[in-house]
Structures are given as structure tokens and as C-alpha cells.
Amino acid sequence: MLYTKSLNFLHLMNLFPEFDPNRQSRFSIALLTSVPPTYAMRDFNVAYATHVNFRDSILSHKNVVSMELKTKRDLRNQDKLGIIFGMQRTPENITREQVHALRTSGVRIMSLYGDMYVASLDEEGGLSDAGKQLIVWMGEENMILNISPMNNESALDTLEFIQKENIGISIMANAGCFELNPIPQNISGEVIRKISALSGYIGIPTGEFALGMFQMCAHVTSAISASASNGNTEGIGIDAGCPFFDMTIYQARDMYEVARIKYFKKNLNTHESMILTEYANMLFNFFSYNRSKISKKMFGQNFRTFLERALPE
Template sequence: MARRADAMAFFGMPGQPPTITSDMAIDLALVTCAPPWAPTTSMVLEEAEKFKVALFQNADSLVTIATHTDDIVMAREDNSTAIILGLQNLPDNVDITALKGAGIQVISLAYDTVNMYGSGCMNLDVGLTQAGKDVLRAMDQEKGMILDLAHASHRMAREVLRFIHEARLFLPVMASHTGCYGVYPHFRNLPDQVLREIAERGGVIGIPTLEFILGNGNEDINHFRAHIRHAINVCGIESVVIGSDGTYSNVDEEQARAQFEMMRTKIDPQGTWGARYPEHPEIFLGPNKLEHIANSIRDIAGEKTHTVVGENLVQFFERSLFV
């Protein structure tokens, strides 16, 4: 049976403890284990430990934190959900070895604004710093760590990819949840050149269902479909995955709206991102979202639909995490 996977999943509302239930139809997920505003390595480690404890305490089905390829294989044999821990931002003077020791495998250098490593998506013309290069070298030395460019600025992403090539690093690269700038020019989306280079390096591009970065107007699955189609044309279908950036929990509308307003106040107080409610098409929320996503793109991906909604991402992690 084909596996289903998500390159940016939430098991609960963002900011709330994760809860994995047996009705969630997912085999592997990359999750954010600490908030992007955690200011120090010690705070990140503390938040990550809380996340792991909650993950196991609240799960009513088997869960495996995957740090090696063998963990993914064993999770499948045990009918367990494989969870890969990631961060969407780094604190200053980060200790990469400590993060790896805590089981954190996937790292973004910057979330939205400028930090000591470069910049996130809100500063398209800010690039990679010397401190950022040092972090990339440290990640490469740890083996099995993966760089995520989903939130990088355009210049940052280009310079990171150039540095990895010129420094001959063997660091796997992905974009866990990003739209295609060529379809909709929101600053959170990456240009074709970057998407293509990630794919050429053996990486994957996760397309989100987050409406406000995919297109104008009300919720519409055709925005998502347009990005899937474009990513396949630019990168090849074997490099395209789902990075929904949404929850697998059943949430009522009142709770969802309240959570949206809270997160918008915290992350986008000036309205720069253009966030709007509902964030995701309703059909793409809940425990069976990947089934609905598969049905929505079957006419685009055809017999390869199962690879986009699972196998491509699972295979990427199987070859990127060390045995």
C-alpha cells in the first residue's frame, strides 16, 4: 500500500500540543518542534523536549521519531507514524550538534526577517552571511541533517545553493512548504530557478494548501492545483510533494477562527503577509486531508498521484537520513 506523507504537518492547532489519533491517514510527517521565535539554543531544546513528551503522551496510535533511515523502515513494519523533527528558524549562536543530539533533523536558517545567518522571506534581497555558511558546514559534518529553504528569501536561497555547490557539501536540501513564485508572486514563494535547482540536487518541493500565498480571492482548490501543476512542469513529478502547512485535527470553525487571529497577531501583526481566513480550503483540513488532496490532483498527476502525496517524500527522507 502506498505511503502518505506531509512535509509540513500539524497535529493540532499551531502553538498547541500535538495529538496524533488513529483516524489520521498519514504514515510520515515533518513537524515543527519549537516555535520560530525561540531565542536561544537552550530554549529550542526545551521546547523540542516538551513537544516530544506531548507527542507520545497524547497519541492514541504508535508514533516513531525518525532520526535514521532504519527508523522509517521500522515505523512502516510496526504500522507507526514516522515523525521527523524540524525547525523553521535558528536562534543566534546556535549549537548544531546539540540540535542533532535532540533528534532535530531538518533546519531552516531564517523564518521571515533578518538574522545573523541571512534572511527569511520578507527581505528578498538579503543573502547568506558568514555565520550562515558556518552553520551549513556544521550541518554537513553532522551527517543526516537536512536544510529547508521554504522560508528563505530569494537571494538567500540562491546564495545557499551556490555555497553548497562551491563548498562541495553533501547537505540534502528541500523546500518543505512553499508555493511557486511563477504562479503567484507572494514573497513566501520561491522562483523557478531555485525550485529547479533543489530538484536537480535530489531535493523535494512541498506545495502547501495555505490559500493566501497561493492566489487571490476566496478559498479555491484550483489555486493549489495550479501550483502543483507548475511545480511538476518545472521540477519533474518525482520532486513534488505535499507540504500542507495545515492541521490533521478536527477543529470547529469558532476554534479555528480564534486560533487564526491569535497566530496572525503574533506572526503577522502588520498584515504584511496578507493572511486571510479561512487559511485552507475546508476539504483540505482534518484527518483524511491527503485522500482529498490526492483526489483533487489525480487528473494532473495521473498514475503518479500516490508519489506526490507520499512516496516521493518518504523516499527523500530514506535516502537523506543516515542508517
């Protein structure tokens, strides 16, 4: 699985070795944010138009062969890179009909964010009545709720509301473990346990927070430990799959070296080149160190299994 939480996908798709010369991805699934968070908070029409334009540009892009994953059938019949679109925020004052419009246009995953629905990461408070109503609508549309942008109280309120009201909605998060790194973007062990109880999915970030290999192991181990209290260890994954899992470490190193040279040839600014080179080196080290410590299922299979449950027929 390749997970991208920004709009860099178009820029990176033909530079890094995730894509071969025939435009075929070495990954099987890409989860893309189609609307920047600031746009999503504006009016619905702006968010909708932005999503549709981004969706069309990705699915018709000349540098990649892809298909949209909307249903279980799409997943079963997948023969090229599968794209899933999501939004990190929700337009304020969204209506039931507008939720339906987003879903039918391809938005499969959405987050609740802002004062109207939930308290955000740096605020106090929990889930509002408007947030509860939106969760019900999303459940009726078979959408997936990403709780990552919420604070701890809002996340717990949300999970308890879903469980108490028996709402049929799938849950996911993309975060590390708060107990290991107490920043607002990470989630607590209590939240992990509740997500696990609802058969949800938690993706531990790699490139976005540039975790080193030892920190990565610690976050994965901690998340699995918390999740295992509910008898579920298959809901933990890694948000950057490794297409080189079956290669030798020397083959992987050679491919990343080629990618590094490509970056510099593209005349990227110095800061961006340094970050991308460091990311490539980090993934190479992580791959070579953890081949025997983290199963191949962590690199995307668990996320795919989650989608097999979460997507509609």
C-alpha cells in the same frame, strides 16, 4: 504524508479523520515544528528545552501511537506514525556543539533565518559567512536544510555555495511557485531548478495557504516543469497527504462531514470552525477532482523517497 508547520498537531490529532478510533494514523509521516520561530531566535537553552518538551509530549501522547524517525533504519522498520521534528529558525550565535546537541535530541530539519545567517523574506541581502559555517555544521550532522524562510538571493546563494563546496547536505522547501503568486513565501523557478539539481524536495502547501484545486494543479504543474529541466520530477510533493486516495469520493465526503460535525461539537470559536470546515471541503474537492491528474506518489511517496536519501544510516 501529513505535514504540519505549526503546533496545532496536539489539538487536531483526535478531531480530524487522519486518526482512527484506535489512535492509528491514516498517514505514515508527520513533520512537526517543535519550536515556535520566536523561541528559536532566543538563546539556545530556551530553544533546546522547548524542543525536548514538545518532542516528549508528542511521542508519549495518549491520543496517538507514534515513533520518531531519525535514520533510514527507522524508516525501513516503521510500523506506526513516523514523526520528524524540525525548527523554522536557528538560535543566534549557535556553536558546533549546540548543532550536535539539537541533532542528537531529534531535530532533523532546520532553517536559516535572520540577519546573522541569511536575509529573511522581506529583506535584501544574501548568505553570510555565519550562514555558510552553519550549513557546513548541519552537513556534518546529516541534517536537512529547509530554505523556505529565505529571500530569493539568499536561497540562490545557499544552493550555489552547497554545490560549489560539494557539501553533503539534503535540501528541502515548502512553498508554492513565485511566478504564479509573487509573494515572498514562494520560490522562483530558478530556485526550484537548483533544488532539483541537488536531488532536493519541494512540498507544495495545501491547507496552510488554502489553495483551491485549480491553483493547486497550477503550482504542482509549474514546479514539475521547472524541476524536469534537470531530469528530476520525483522531488515535488504535496504537503498534506490524502488518506482517502483509495476511497470513493462519496466515502471521502462522508468522512469529512463527520469531521466537520466533530469540530463544532468541540466548541471551537467561529473563525477557527469556518477555516477548518473550508479546509476539509477544499481537500475533498481537490481529491475528487485530481484523482486522475496527480499521481498517488505526490501524496507522500515522493517525500518518503527523499527521506530515504536524506536520513543517515
